[in-house]
C-alpha cells in the first residue's frame with residue numbers, strides 16, 4: 001500500500017505516542033525526516049542529548065557511526081537505524097588499517113609511547129576502541145581544536161584518523177606541522193600525522209567556487225565545514241561544524257550575502273535570498289539522504305511488532321573501549 005508523506009507523518013506520530021521511542025535526526029537528513037526528529041543537531045549534540053533521554057528505543061536517522069556512538073555511550077538503550085547507511089569517510093578506516101598506520105609510524109621511528117591517537121567521531125566503533133586502548137580519544141568538528149590542544153600537553157605526536165582535512169585544518173589554525181601518512185614526509189617531522197581519509201561531499205567545493213562568488217558578489221562571506229580541503233578553509237571567512245555554521249549565519253544581518261560549503265539539505269534549509277550553496281553541483285551526502293519517511297515508519301512498525309529492524313549491537317570489548325575514548329572527549 002502506497003502512503004503519502006502526510007499519511008506517513010500521521011502514522012509516525014501515532015507510533016511515537018504509543019511506543020517508548022525517541023526519533024533523532026542529524027542536520028543532513030532530508031527535510032521531511034528532519035522535521036519529525038524529537039532531537040536534532042550536529043554529531044556531538046546528538047550523542048549528548050540522546051544520552052540524557054530516557055526512552056527505551058532510539059530511532060537514529062543519520063549514518064552508522066552516529067547510531068553506534070549512542071549505543072556505545074548508552075548500552076542499555078536499544079538503537080535502531082531506519083536505514084543501515086554508512087558514512088563514506090568512516091568506511092575508509094577499519095581496525096586493521098588503523099593497526100597498519102600505527103606500524104608505519106613505528107617503522108618511521110615513532111614508538112607507541114610517543115603516539116597519542118585521536119579519532120574524528122566519523123569512525124566506526126572498532127576504530128574508536130583501538131584509539132581508546134592506546135590512551136587516545138574522540139573529537140568532533142566542533143571541539144577538535146580543544147581536544148588537540150589538550151592532547152598536545154602530553155608532549156606526544158598525534159595520529160589523527162580518518163579525516164586528513166580536519167587534521168590539517170586544525171594544525172594550520174594552531175600553527176603546527178602536519179603531514180598525511182604516505183605523502184613522503186617523515187612523520188617524525190610532524191606534530192599531527194593524518195590518516196588519508198576524506199569526505200567525498202566536502203571535496204566538491206573548490207577555490208574556483210569561492211573566486212566565482214567573491215567576484216559576483218563583492219563583500220560576500222564564505223562559510224565552510226572543516227572537512228573541506230585546507231585550501232578552501234584558508235580562503236573562507238568562517239570554518240565551523242554544522243551547528244556553528246547555523247549559529248554564525250543566523251546572527252548575520254539579513255542583507256549580508258553568504259555562500260556555504262557543506263551538505264545541501266542543511267544549506268537549503270537555511271536558504272534566504274542572500275544565502276547560496278558554494279558549489280555549481282548539488283553537494284548531497286548520498287548516505288545521509290538514504291533515509292526516508294517510509295523507512296522511519298517501517299522501523300517503528302517493526303518495534304511495535306516486537307522485531308526491531310536494523311538494531312545496533314556492539315561486542316562488549318569494543319563497546320567498553322570505544323566508550324572510554326568517547327568519554328575522554330565528553331570530560332573535556
Ligand code: 13P
Pocket residue numbers: 041042043044087122140141142199225227240241242243
Ligand atoms: P557535524 O559534526 O558538524 O555534525 O558533522 C558531521 C558530518 O558528517 C559532517 O560531514
Ligand code: SF4
Pocket residue numbers: 063087088089090122199200201202227263285286287288
Ligand atoms: Fe560522512 Fe561526508 Fe556524509 Fe558527513 S557528509 S556523513 S563525512 S560522507
